């Protein structure tokens with residue numbers, strides 16, 4: 001098929017929309033000036049000007065684009081715009097993001113004299129803020145955390161306007177914004193302010209693998225009461241709360257309501273959700289990658305503890321070396337450079353789908369020990385494909401819906417966008433009893449053909 | 454068995470898939486002129502609007518066909534010889550069959566308006582239509598849509614997505630007057646207004662005017678008004694595509710005539726979907742069903758008959774759904790547009806004019822429920838169907854209303870206000886709400 005359809009002239013932006021985009025562009029320019037300027041005071045001014053302009057521009061643009069239109073599904077020209085349809089703008093954005101991650105991870109460590117490489121001016125621009133929040137000067141991770149949180153808040157606001165017709169989306173978006181700002185930014189900062197270990201209560205092993213490594217655990221335990229609580233919290237969340245919550249609500253309680261990686265994907269990544277690959281081939285890669293990665297981090301953790309118990313002699317340095325390589329390949333390259341850098345090309349959940357061991361763990365629980373499923377409404381599906389299109393996890397949702405089958409998939413993060421986007425009201429996220437969870441609608445006679453796997 | 458299916462729309466494909474399931478040995482060939490692979494006709498609008506790419510509206514990935522041994526022939530069948538059980542294709546080949554299914558779908562229905570063949574005047578049914586529309590609406594400032602049905606509103610939404618000023622001509626006094634009661638039509642009209650689409654009710658097309666290059670430049674309405682425009686969409690219905698059937702001795706009327714087993718007058722030749730016309734439709738049902746859903750059900754049914762288990766077509770409780778700009782619509786059962794002897798209806802509308810529920814029931818006790826219209830609310834099909842089949846009393850349905858709620862979690866739940874409204878309108882049947890949906894969805898029925 002694939003008829004050749006000429007790309008039409010897209011509706012031109014209104015003067016107000018152009019102005020808001022110009023503010024964002026000016027903000028980016030100010031950021032470049034902050035990087036280039038040699039004067040410390042001016043660097044800070046440029047940086048704050050940049051953040052102000054980008055914020056104001058993004059908010060104004062979102063309000064004009066979504067807040068001003070009737071509430072509903074807004075997908076017009078999604079695949080036709082260069083920015084969201086893998087056009088030139090997308091490639092440039094991808095390159096800039098990827099470049100940022102490479103510099104952040106490998107070229108902006110403190111050289112011992114307070115110099116943070118190419119990002120130095122930006123890091124020091126945040127010193128005052130960091131002193132105020134954390135009682136210590138900024139470093140490259142504080143810069144990253146600030147940008148990251150700001151991205152979630154700004155693009156989260158955009159999502160609130162865009163999806164305001166759906167209360168599920170409103171509450172869920174509010175939730176990721178809350179957890180990022182409170183639990184992944186302010187609380188870790190305050191902990192440092194009060195001379196406590198920096199700790200993220202919303203990240204658990206095996207995603208935040210080092211939290212259950214012997215080194216971290218012993219370090220925290222030595223810290224005293226607060227540290228003990230952190231170890232306790234981490235263990236309870238990983239091994240007790242995760243299975244229980246997943247049993248009742250599916251993996252979504254974490255992946256699309258709490259997690260910071262998910263939070264970024266749901267907000268800043270929202271314009272790119274349609275880019276995920278829906279093919280069966282991509283699904284096979286998902287299975288090939290994500291479970292071995294989970295196995296790997298379990299093996300490394302076990303090895304480290306074995307070493308610890310046996311006083312590090314028997315197994316030598318294997319555990320430490322493994323952890324180091326894992327940190328490089330999975331923690332940095334996969335989750336950061338590819339995971340976020342490639343948003344505009346591969347979609348917003350590449351890391352969550354192909355790499356995250358926490359997602360693998362939650363997924364196994366969701367598939368086999370959960371009440372969660374997406375129900376389909378009888379025979380109402382028209383196979384239009386809108387649900388598959390918006391699935392950031394690359395699930396070909398319509399394969400199930402058009403057969404009247406419920407969707408029970410390990411990868412589903414329960415963002416609910418398929419249900420929001422379906423023009424026929426076919427899909428609904430439900431936590432029903434486990435019996436009959438796989439039962440198809442009697443209104444379509446599900447064919448037993450090998451459609452999947 | 455060698456089964457040949459003409460048409461790879463939902464009807465033909467559902468039949469092919471079902472026959473493969475019932476008969477793993479069958480040799481199955483799908484012939485279609487329009488596209489190499491099955492695609493979802495209902496999603497054409499989303500491709501135009503840029504929500505989806507053309508490859509995104511294929512219900513199955515390309516490997517599906519070979520893996521399930523469904524042979525695809527991308528060609529047009531030009532001649533059917535039922536004596537020799539042979540088809541002639543436009544690529545010069547012939548195809549023999551043991552069983553033949555005609556699932557040739559529809560074609561846009563035109564009413565012979567002067568100027569209807571001008572460039573920039575078209576219906577929307579197939580991929581060439583989509584291509585033409587994409588080309589001919591490129592950069593234009595105003596389009597006119599003729600027809601107040603489902604395709605009419607789709608065309609309006611499509612033009613609107615490109616920022617093209619849109620005007621819709623509707624013959625009746627309200628939108629989709631044959632199907633929607635005035636209140637529901639009013640809600641749809643609100644959608645047109647909110648999206649700045651002008652609708653002229655009680656207005657028909659008289660003539661389309663062209664310029665010197667043979668392109669449309671204006672339409673003239675029956676009121677004599679001339680409206681300048683650069684594109685005209687004709688959404689005045691579709692008619693069965695009889696092209697191939699007419700080359701043979703297969704009996705046709707408006708559609709290809711079939712019995713309740715979807716058999717034509719010729720042995721081993723079946724017809725189903727948009728192109729089929731029942732000789733004796735069941736009471737209250739139409740002879741030609743032109744829906745995605747009915748195509749799927751007919752395709753499934755005829756597969757059983759083809760595989761040697763004659764199965765009459767029983768559509769079951771009627772259902773349909775659509776979306777008008779941002780307003781979703783679902784209907785179940787018998788839901789007439791106007792007053793019907795023996796039927797009463799209860800109507801509730803949300804003050805925002807973005808939600809409404811109508812329940813039809815028998816006027817005489819015990820007031821069995823016969824149908825539903827939902828606007829901006831999602832109802833659970835299985836529950837509505839069960840109530841209708843069981844002739845459940847309206848009081849019971851009202852008390853259990855939450856069971857049918859299919860809205861997502863955290864959505865406002867209107868059962869309480871709906872029941873209150875019902876008690877006001879029908880004080881003789883007081884109802885106490887027993888089943889709300891609750892915060893989370895539990896599928897228990």
Ligand SMILES: Cc1cc2nc3c(=O)[nH]c(=O)nc-3n(C[C@H](O)[C@H](O)[C@H](O)COP(=O)(O)OP(=O)(O)OC[C@H]3O[C@@H](n4cnc5c(N)ncnc54)[C@H](O)[C@@H]3O)c2cc1C
Pocket residue numbers: 382459460461462463464465484485486487488494495496497498528529530531556557558559577578579604607694696697725726727728742743744745746747748774775
């Ligand atoms: C824009 C649009 C939106 C719609 N939306 C909805 C909706 O929301 N809900 C709903 O229920 N219904 C909807 N419909 C109606 C629905 O799409 C049709 O009822 C359904 O597609 C009919 O399926 P079919 O398989 O019977 O025929 P078709 O889908 O028309 O398939 C027939 C195929 O056969 C091919 N063919 C015909 N003759 C020959 C020949 N001689 N040789 C080779 N090939 C041939 C044709 O090219 C065509 O591809 C919509 C229709 C349109 C046009």
Ligand code: SF4
Pocket residue numbers: 380381382383384385386387388397398401402421422423424425426427
């Ligand atoms: S479930 Fe809804 S969105 Fe998905 S294909 Fe079916 S009708 Fe379209």
